[in-house]
Amino acid sequence: MRLDTTALGTFHEMAREGAGIAAGRLTGIAEVEARVGITKLNFVRGNEIRKELAAGGEKVAVRVELSGAIEGHSMVVFDADSARRVLETLLGEEFDDTAPAVADGEDAAVDATGTDAGADAAAPAEFDELSQSAMEEVGQIINSGFVDGWADVLETAIDMTTPQFVQGTDPEPFLDGIDTTPGEEDMAIMFRSQIEAVGEAIGFTHYLFPDHDDFADLLDRLRETEGIEYDKLVGFDRMAQRGAEEVADNISTMTGFDTEIELRRLNFVPMAAIPQELGNRQLIAVAFEFEGTPSGYLVFCFEEESAATVVEGMLPSAPDDAFGEMGQSAIKELSNIMASGFLDGWANVLDTNIDHTPPEYSHDLGAAVMDPIVLQFGDSQEFAFVFDTHVQAAERGFDVEIYAIPDEDDLERALSQLDVDRIDDEPIEADFPIDEA
Amino acid sequence: MKTYGSEPGAPTPQQVQVGISEFVVTDADTTLKSYGLGSCLAVALYDDQAEVGGLAHVMLPSGDEAGSEPTNPGKFADTAIRALLRRMVEEGATYTDVEAKIAGGSDMFEFESFGEGVGIRNVEAAKSELEKLGVPLVAEDVGGKKGRTVEFNATTGVLTITVADGEVDDGEGAGVTEL
Structure with a gap:
């Protein structure tokens, strides 16, 4: 598997376009001006993805499983503060922001293990059912924005499952059940994007965990030069x-x-x-x-x-x-x-x-x-x-x-x-x- | 798709950020802003009769020299000025009423490889293109070793330049200048 800067440039374009589609759709539902901030590709090892998910306190994610031209998972991760800003923007007065900004470590860890897709599992008070469903919708918009970007480039269809809301302070609930995550020492390409709304930057990270063979095919199609070994x-x-x-x-x-x-x-x-x-x-x-x-x-x-x-x-x-x-x-x-x-x-x-x-x-x-x-x-x-x-x-x-x-x-x-x-x-x-x- | 309530609050005067290699033309009461210009150059064109103006945040001197028609005209001083002017006329500006102000084009570092300075080259390229097109340059705040943030009121043509207060030994003052 080889890659070059043309292929990476195309990935970046897709990520930015995906973020643009997402920002446009968010503007539509939230009636606030959302625009794309900085979009980056990152190169990380599998173990760093786990560290990153473990660092910085509670996180909220919405993930979907992909099938069709690309098999794998797409996941959008927000830190809890960003998620709160999203919810404040979307829900306005309906959002209950009286709960503490970040659940304390112990409680959150317990909650994390019990949290599952849209289930009635006990979530910290700050993400009630309305908040979860709003986050799912936002996550779905972003995931589908990205996936639509990829599908456009591949000129084919990629199907998504219904979104799954995940919340936790350690990597397990986020990576649970995803068998395409990179191994500890394997390199992965990750997308880090920001959408700015009402003067505030809402940062999120988009993880794509594709099937290895699909990804190799994709790189081969996009590559224009000899490039380097992955x-x-x-x-x-x-x-x-x-x-x-x-x-x-x-x-x-x-x-x-x-x-x-x-x-x-x-x-x-x-x-x-x-x-x-x-x-x-x-x-x-x-x-x-x-x-x-x-x-x-x-x-x-x-x-x-x-x-x-x-x-x-x-x-x-x-x-x-x-x-x-x-x-x-x-x-x-x-x-x-x-x-x-x-x-x-x-x-x-x-x-x-x-x-x-x-x-x-x-x-x-x-x-x-x-x-x-x-x-x-x-x-x-x-x-x-x-x-x-x-x-x-x-x-x-x-x-x-x-x-x-x-x-x-x-x-x-x-x-x-x-x-x-x-x-x-x-x-x-x-x-x-x-x-x- | 569900529609959630919009943010309450009084409407604030709109401000649009013009990033590197971008240009924006407007006939609305909008402030166009480019922050942290170092060697980049802000080119502001306006027709205060028609109340149409535009701001370009250019990065490099010459798109013509770069060869074939660039895909991103906002990147170069010459192509950005032409694109701004064309768009402004489309928006109702009268070519002969358009005036220009420029700011930026500093040379922050003195590496040997930087040669005579890309900041200065941006300024020269912009001046030469404006002259070629017959657009009068009515004000400028360019060069030196300082970063600038500019805000441009597209309808009045007022260009406000803010300079950081971190200058140490070059005698260039901090503060706000209106052109």
């Missing part, structure tokens, strides 16, 4: 992991902070979505250009508060202006070391050399910092693989977001040359923490 996607994951680990270690060494990797994710997004994601937030950004296999850009983004924390952690005494000359130089120094670590991590996985420029500092709006970098890719590249990493020292109130945007052709070349067997000889599991919510 199994080499594991190299992506390893790059993301190594890069993040190096950064976390560097920060601990330089500042004495106890760091953890909050998030590491590989996204496949349209170029224009990269600045959009950072948006109107005021950030301290330190950018690097890197050269080698692959080449590209690497940007460290700190919230102002976090940058000030770094400055305090690195200098013997806190300067009057955290972002004055001394502060800037401390932030650049830390970023420089993190950049070397991050790119060394990549170079080790890919068995290549990657050099980087000295740091460029900016204190400005996130989108404004990122758009010049996106522009450098010019008209040659419509989509980018963005390595999205988030390292934090929770106790110190510090976090840093890292965006690595490699040149697509370089990355494809690097991955093609990658010896997957060599990767598999290296330790598989690192200390990617699970949020024990």
Whole structure:
């Protein structure tokens, strides 16, 4: 099974179109303006899907089983807060929002095991029968939007079962009975989309668990170039992991902070979505250009508060202006070391050399910092693989977001040359923490 | 399909976000907004007699140079300006009454590979296309090393530019400018 950026680009189009269809239908039923926000493809291992479903507290999902051109399952997952926003929007005053926002862990865990499709099983008070049925309807609209998008591309029909409402704090109820979920170490492609309604972003994740053979056929139909072996996607994951680990270690060494990797994710997004994601937030950004296999850009983004924390952690005494000359130089120094670590991590996985420029500092709006970098890719590249990493020292109130945007052709070349067997000889599991919510 | 109750509340003046490579034309009382322009350029065209205006959030200088007719005219300064103008005339604007304002085109970083700066190239491309089409450029806030957020009132032609307050040592002030 092989894939290329054309196939992935088509997947992205389908996901965005699906989200568009869904947003249009939501506008219809809720009489509020819903529009599509950012849509991303993610590449993840099976075990990370499970971790993700386990992290961040209670979740609500609506899933359907597919048959026809694609066999498998389609599932739309909302975190409980997003679900509440959906319900408030849809039901207005009928929605009982007096219940606590998130059920406490113990209760929710008990509820999760007993919750089933539209059954009368005891659900936490906040999702009463009306809420469940409204969520089912929303989930159905989104699932069917996506499935219609896929069916259009395949020029065929995909059938769906009736929606099943699932609620829980651990992966089991969500994955229960789905035999096409990727194995612990298998890579899966996931769709992450946002629909914005009444000024609020309603984020959800769309999981598609297709039958392996169907998926391989689909990739073959969409692919225009030789592309890379699907199994080499594991190299992506390893790059993301190594890069993040190096950064976390560097920060601990330089500042004495106890760091953890909050998030590491590989996204496949349209170029224009990269600045959009950072948006109107005021950030301290330190950018690097890197050269080698692959080449590209690497940007460290700190919230102002976090940058000030770094400055305090690195200098013997806190300067009057955290972002004055001394502060800037401390932030650049830390970023420089993190950049070397991050790119060394990549170079080790890919068995290549990657050099980087000295740091460029900016204190400005996130989108404004990122758009010049996106522009450098010019008209040659419509989509980018963005390595999205988030390292934090929770106790110190510090976090840093890292965006690595490699040149697509370089990355494809690097991955093609990658010896997957060599990767598999290296330790598989690192200390990617699970949020024990 | 069931119909649920709509959100109550007073209608607020509509605001439409114009993302990278997008352009929007309107004859309604709408504010068009592009946030976080770095090297990207906001091109605002309006005919305040006909009360038709449009905003483009362009990314690159020249679609003509990029070769065949681009599928996404909003991406390039030259093709976006032509597309805006065409759409505005369709919406009732008089070609000869249309005026232009531009903002953005900063050069945030000084990497060697960035050359003379894509921000400046966007500004130059927009100016040259406006001149070619005979559309007067009546105001601009371009260049420098700062990000800008713009809001454009399409019917009055007022372009409001907000600059972040994070500037440190380049002497460029923070604040709000109306063009």
